[in-house]
Amino acid sequence: MTASRLMLAAFVALICVFIVAPILSITLGAFTETNYVVFPPQGFTLKWYMTAFGQRRAMDALGFSLGLAAASATVATIVSFLIANACRRANASFYQFLKRLALAPAMLPAVFLGLALLVAYSRLHLRGIPALFVGHVVTAMPFAISMVTVGLNGLNPQLEAAARSLGARPRQVLLRVTLPLIGWSLVSSWGFAFMISFGALEISLFLSSSTSVTLPVYIYSSLEWMPMDPTLTAVASGVILLTMIVLVISARLARLDRFLKR
Amino acid sequence: MINTLKSKGLFAPVAAIFMLVSFALPVVYLVAMSLSQYSPTEGVVWTVSFANYRDTISDLFFWEVGWRTLRLSMITTLACLVLAFPVSHYLVTARGWRQLLVFIILLMPLVTSVTVMSYGWLILLGNRGVINSLLLGVGILGSPVNLMHNEPAIVIGLVHIFLVFMVISIAGSLQSINPSFPLAARSLGAGPVSVFLRITLPLCMPGIRAGALLVFASSMSAYAIPGVLGGPRYKFISTLVYQQAISLFNWPVSAAYAVMLLIITAVFVVIALLVGKFAGLYRRSR
Numbered sequence: 001m002t003a004s005r006l007m008l009a010a011f012v013a014l015i016c017v018f019i020v021a022p023i024l025s026i027t028l029g030a031f032t033e034t035n036y037v038v039f040p041p042q043g044f045t046l047k048w049y050m051t052a053f054g055q056r057r058a059m060d061a062l063g064f065s066l067g068l069a070a071a072s073a074t075v076a077t078i079v080s081f082l083i084a085n086a087c088r089r090a091n092a093s094f095y096q097f098l099k100r101l102a103l104a105p106a107m108l109p110a111v112f113l114g115l116a117l118l119v120a121y122s123r124l125h126l127r128g129i130p131a132l133f134v135g136h137v138v139t140a141m142p143f144a145i146s147m148v149t150v151g152l153n154g155l156n157p158q159l160e161a162a163a164r165s166l167g168a169r170p171r172q173v174l175l176r177v178t179l180p181l182i183g184w185s186l187v188s189s190w191g192f193a194f195m196i197s198f199g200a201l202e203i204s205l206f207l208s209s210s211t212s213v214t215l216p217v218y219i220y221s222s223l224e225w226m227p228m229d230p231t232l233t234a235v236a237s238g239v240i241l242l243t244m245i246v247l248v249i250s251a252r253l254a255r256l257d258r259f260l261k262r
Numbered sequence: 263m264i265n266t267l268k269s270k271g272l273f274a275p276v277a278a279i280f281m282l283v284s285f286a287l288p289v290v291y292l293v294a295m296s297l298s299q300y301s302p303t304e305g306v307v308w309t310v311s312f313a314n315y316r317d318t319i320s321d322l323f324f325w326e327v328g329w330r331t332l333r334l335s336m337i338t339t340l341a342c343l344v345l346a347f348p349v350s351h352y353l354v355t356a357r358g359w360r361q362l363l364v365f366i367i368l369l370m371p372l373v374t375s376v377t378v379m380s381y382g383w384l385i386l387l388g389n390r391g392v393i394n395s396l397l398l399g400v401g402i403l404g405s406p407v408n409l410m411h412n413e414p415a416i417v418i419g420l421v422h423i424f425l426v427f428m429v430i431s432i433a434g435s436l437q438s439i440n441p442s443f444p445l446a447a448r449s450l451g452a453g454p455v456s457v458f459l460r461i462t463l464p465l466c467m468p469g470i471r472a473g474a475l476l477v478f479a480s481s482m483s484a485y486a487i488p489g490v491l492g493g494p495r496y497k498f499i500s501t502l503v504y505q506q507a508i509s510l511f512n513w514p515v516s517a518a519y520a521v522m523l524l525i526i527t528a529v530f531v532v533i534a535l536l537v538g539k540f541a542g543l544y545r546r547s548r
């Protein structure tokens with residue numbers, strides 16, 4: 001029993017190494033003192049991170065991606081809450097349909113979605129930043145609405161009924177009972193939507209213009225010219241660090257581990 | 263009353279209109295676009311014809327790329343299935359920080375930008391990358407080997423990102439198995455292999471099905487991983503869609519490719535579901 005348990009743990013450890021390996025090599029690669037990424041890294045320096053901070057195009061892309069991800073995660077969470085909350089009503093078949101619609105982008109190929117939005121939005125003369133923003137909201141919706149639904153499903157409706165019977169107006173019920181009770185799911189929904197938008201590549205490749213370049217698009221186009229440049233590695237490890245922080249916070253808040261408990 | 267109007271009557275329809283305009287209409291518009299024609303002088307000429315689809319279906323290059331997309335997606339799904347079972351078992355039986363740590367590690371490649379993940383594999387597999395440096399340093403190799411720009415590299419990159427889908431789905435099924443079933447089988451004299459094949463595996467089928475569908479569909483639509491790890495020679499259908507739309511401005515043909523990608527994926531998903539269903543019926547009828 002213990003021998004097989006040990007073998008299982010060893011196998012899982014190997015899988016974890018496999019998963020962490022590319023992430024780790026990016027993070028370590030940026031510390032080298034040489035002008036290109038080598039392994040093992042020569043010496044230890046932070047100068048490539050400093051160079052990365054000095055690169056205007058990379059920093060513009062970072063700032064743009066951060067703002068875009070924050071804005072689209074906020075809108076995706078609000079729209080998700082409105083749809084998921086409306087689904088709890090008695091006659092909500094239309095909103096059930098909307099919920100399925102909001103989940104659909106996750107099932108479509110990313111290039112299908114990107115092309116559909118490019119083609120239709122240019123017909124509507126929606127270009128550049130507004131098009132990217134709407135596209136990112138649509139991409140993040142499936143993740144946001146799943147998390148919000150988990151939160152609303154765990155909410156005891158009698159608590160709201162009690163507040164209403166005690167004379168609370170609908171807004172008071174919403175602000176003082178519903179929202180505080182599902183707040184954790186809204187925050188983790190925002191976190192997952194943020195990560196999806198911050199990392200989205202295909203949709204941005206289709207919708208970005210020369211004035212609105214997101215960080216994944218910047219990295220992807222730089223990969224062709226200077227893949228072993230430690231500055232680019234430093235930028236990429238910045239993306240990893242940011243994503244890790246949001247992931248750990250969202251996972252803790254959503255208590256993701258309880259999905260795995262009997 | 264005003265509040266009711268605001269919180270229930272007005273905001274939800276706004277959300278509804280947003281979803282319809284921003285997502286549902288573009289999808290319909292794209293399908294309509296795939297039926298139109300492209301002219302180099304006038305751009306999109308609106309027609310209702312299946313000429314783009316006829317051309318695509320008779321295009322051997324499209325099927326070469328399509329077959330590669332399909333084949334590598336199926337290999338990825340199988341590889342994820344084999345690797346995921348032990349990990350799911352561990353995830354269900356482990357407790358506390360170990361469980362959460364393994365779960366977060368599995369989620370990392372999925373939520374981190376796919377660009378960064380393919381970049382990580384480029385650093386690992388490149389000519390001056392980690393693996394070549396290690397092998398050269400130890401002395402196993404005399405000169406660097408090209409580990410990138412081939413099909414196995416694409417599969418490795420895809421398994422890396424999508425393994426978590428399979429692990430979560432199978433873990434969900436494993437959890438719902440009544441623990442007394444395997445114990446009863448063991449006490450009746452079944453060996454561990456027999457218990458796995460005749461109790462655990464059949465009871466895990468719903469999870470395997472869900473996980474396989476997620477991994478397969480996601481691999482079929484992969485873009486960045488084949489783009490970086492496969493190089494210019496080993497394209498996926500997504501690459502063709504992007505090239506037609508952005509490099510050649512041929513939106514109608516690009517739209518037809520995108521719809522074909524969706525159809526091919528859907529057809530194989532339905533076939534897999536039917537095969538699974540009939541296999542289940544056959545087993546029960548015995």
